[in-house]
Amino acid sequence: MSRAVLSLGANLGDRLGYLRLAVDGLRDVLVAVSSVYETEPWGVTDQPDFLNAVCVVADPDRDHWAWLRTARELERRAERVRERRWGPRTLDVDVVTVDGVRSDDPELLLPHPGTPDRATVLVPWLEIDPAAEVPGRGRAADLLAALPEADRAAVRRRPDLTL
Numbered sequence: 439m440s441r442a443v444l445s446l447g448a449n450l451g452d453r454l455g456y457l458r459l460a461v462d463g464l465r466d467v468l469v470a471v472s473s474v475y476e477t478e479p480w481g482v483t484d485q486p487d488f489l490n491a492v493c494v495v496a497d498p499d500r501d502h503w504a505w506l507r508t509a510r511e512l513e514r515r516a517e518r519v520r521e522r523r524w525g526p527r528t529l530d531v532d533v534v535t536v537d538g539v540r541s542d543d544p545e546l547l548l549p550h551p552g553t554p555d556r557a558t559v560l561v562p563w564l565e566i567d568p569a570a571e572v573p574g575r576g577r578a579a580d581l582l583a584a585l586p587e588a589d590r591a592a593v594r595r596r597p598d599l600t601l
């Protein structure tokens with residue numbers, strides 16, 4: 439059984455619609471999905487706010503490369519155009535972890551190296567898995583607690599938006 443954590447982000451066009459497209463595409467393998475969060479952009483800050491969510495998915499037949507293909511296929515369906523790094527996008531699907539797999543292949547870094555610094559991933563992930571661990575980096579709850587309060591405050595749950 440391979441179990442993966444995928445992060446979803448959208449900040450262009452019908453943001454909720456793009457997150458729903460991703461979750462609908464994962465229905466067969468979906469174990470859990472977080473609430474939707476409205477988040478201030480990090481990295482490139484002169485861009486619209488994001489909607490972010492996290493999914494846990496499982497499939498005995500998919501290895502970590504298959505999960506990356508799944509992520510890319512969902513982005514393709516959202517007609518994502520790759521422009522600048524950390525720039526605006528209709529849909530971003532990142533592979534956060536796959537079981538305890540560690541990979542330093544630049545095409546698929548695992549765990550995703552941004553995870554420990556991103557409240558936009560840690561907050562929704564902890565909502566659905568309070569015991570979450572980032573392989574080699576420790577407990578997600580401890581990583582979140584180590585971030586500046588401003589990072590946590592920039593992630594707001596939107597209970598009015600449902601996936």
Ligand SMILES: Nc1ncnc2c1ncn2[C@@H]1O[C@H](COP(=O)(O)OP(=O)(O)OP(=O)(O)O)[C@@H](O)[C@H]1O
Nearest residue numbers: 523524525530532533534544545546547548550552
């Ligand atoms: N864990 C991973 N999940 C998704 N893509 C990854 C991962 N590790 C490496 N990549 C590679 O990262 C490249 C760029 O991905 P992408 O355009 O989504 O980056 P980004 O979203 O702008 O930045 P970031 O990856 O820091 O969120 C892709 O070619 C992909 O192969």
Ligand SMILES: Nc1nc2c(c(=O)[nH]1)N=C(CO)CN2
Nearest residue numbers: 447477478479480481488524
């Ligand atoms: N709030 C927020 N900011 C971002 C995000 C994201 O998902 N949420 N993704 C980025 C590129 O991966 C860049 N900045």
